[in-house]
Amino acid sequence: MSCERATAETLKQSGQRLTPQRLMILSAIRHAGGHMSAAQIMEQVKESYAYIDVSTVYRTLGVLKRMHLVSETDMGLGEYRYEWVERMRHHHLICRDCDNVSLLDDSFLTGLAADILDDHGFRADIDHFAIFGLCEECQRSADTSGGKANGKAKGKEGA
Amino acid sequence: MSCERATAETLKQSGQRLTPQRLMILSAIRHAGGHMSAAQIMEQVKESYAYIDVSTVYRTLGVLKRMHLVSETDMGLGEYRYEWVERMRHHHLICRDCDNVSLLDDSFLTGLAADILDDHGFRADIDHFAIFGLCEECQRSADTSGGKANGKAKGKEGA
């Protein structure tokens, strides 16, 4: 939990209290190395503290979101995914057929943000994008199977 | 309902049945000229047919999504918004402070899609993007108020 020092400081300085629960949640997200659902965070924290409650997780995530320490993304799974906001920004390409997620470097989007700012005066929060589409492999399967009529049964419709 | 001809044809040809309910839902979405929630679609349809059910709306939206006739977007309001997929694509800039929504021309994103295809072989579905951020006006208020500590109470956290 030692590398959470700086974050703890940030929290304190913005008038937030530092509780073991928050530190555990923080730690879970930071060390995950990817996006986690609230349920996954719960599970992770439960390993060291069994009495953690969902509401505490959500409330803490609310605080962290407000402070831009974590990002909240709708990845089309019916639940939000939370991720530590790294200095190394990146985005996600989500295949709507195989659900595979690959990374997209932030460089692809910096230009876009600049263009939008120039033309609309709108400062886009391009911290963490989820871009849906069809991965290379699934494009091939779609072609061979003759169309996009129905790829596969899924929990969630592709937009 | 006459201008729904082509859509009706499309539906029929993919083995879907054409029912009055579906036509009404179709019509509601097409003539809305913007994104609608499932509830709004319901309301609209109810004006001509009071017995329409939520489940019918969702089931029909499922069909239309699958056929890429409507897009489903999470605009950060806790409910999906559905919009007719026009030939004239556009995207949305959503201010996380004042909730104002402005349009963004598709030209801003076509380059991005091409880049992603080139470098990752991933065919991005950039039908309809929701980009969150801070509008020009709210940037000013944020500056004058000294920071981003807390902008305003909202139903939903800005990511």
Place this chain on the structure above:
DNA sequence: CTAGCTGCAAAGCGTTTGCACGATG
């Protein structure tokens, strides 16, 4: 005629909220 759509009702899910207790600073 029969596959598939409808309305109804109820469940399901992730998330939020009210409350009294407990911990933090």
Place this chain on the structure above:
DNA sequence: CATCGTGCAAACGCTTTGCAGCTAG
């Protein structure tokens, strides 16, 4: 010691599902 965070439980809102009857093709 005052405030804020916690756990618990219950509520919430949107969406989904099981089912029997009806309807389009």
